[in-house]
Amino acid sequence: MEVMAGGLMKDAFIIHSTETQHNTIKKMANISSFNILFLVFITSGIAVSATVFTIKNNCPTTVWAGTLAGRGPKLGDGGFQLTPGASRQLTAPAGWSGRFWARTGCSFDGAGNGRCVTGDCGGLRCSGGGVPPVSLAEFTLVGDGGKDFYDVSLVDGYNVKIGIRPSGGSGDCRYAGCVADLNANCPNDLKVMGPQNNVVACKSACARFNTDQYCCRGAFNTPKTCPPTDYSRIFKNACPDAYSYAYDDETSTFTCTGANYEVAFCP
Template identity: 45%
Template structure:
């Protein structure tokens, strides 16, 4: 195992995240590729406003085994870092301590797992607000992942939210869409929409 592993998470339109991982820390480079301002959020890590083209270098200690990174949109914060976001809000604070509210596109990672492997994905479990690309930048791993479809523009009316597209569980709150221990849930037209 090398001493340094690098990954990057990129948002084609809005947010770019890059992270190298070492035995002491993971380093993320979160970049806003959107033509508008976003407020990047990370747990662990906090949050930061990013104008178009700006980056946020974020280091996460090796004690951390996993986390989430997402973009918030339509935010308004005061000088003390209190406010609200249209999508991805995390308790009305700039420096997130908890997960964001739907809708938001998630970059998720799990570090030093089975055989010291690192895992990453883009998840729509909390809906969608911005396109995203998550890619490693070194250590021989070259395969990244992207979620770049126009989900907001094609969002079914029942799932539309200001600035994003909610997941069906957030909207309907039933076992059919949330798959909560019922064992009877399966694919629906709404879940197929997010997979297509």
């Protein structure tokens, strides 16, 4: 799969964004373009079937799942609560792309208004992406060659352990995840402290320093000019299968065909 600058997969909508980019994400592809894509799948002979995502909370505390569609319908109303051990199934059509993440330390009123300590997205039902630092599970369903593409991304930093497990598919279909506790091993200058003076998240170097070198932009906007840094290597050493920076594609993008997926927080 060809990857363009900034981690945007060609013919896909998985975006490895930085903290500043989250605030400038434009409106996603509209319904008509999604319908056209769906018709292309049918007329090209590619089998189109729904994919089931099981979003599961294995953390010892409650988390609030966030969802954001890059192409296709909003899943799970954009966000929902998961008590410890709880799970929820979401169904996405062929051609869907988007991301899931866990929010922590949230407080909402009866109308869903409120905030989260990490991964905040404007309310119980997300109106946009989660505010970094946040661990992401990203998908493009029935992409190039009829394959699903998926990854775990720490490009926006880290807040909780996260994993993706395919089931019932064919092809490579490997587990992808970050099961290390990066909050416990976060460099001091990347730590995000919570209200109890505890480390609740670990920023990416891009979010912390906002330089072209760390954010792979300007003169550093190609894989050759934006190699790994000491900070991204900390993430990569802890979680070898996860994106550690924008051009960390070779060991971090996975494919499967015709699978369903479990996205687990604290796997």
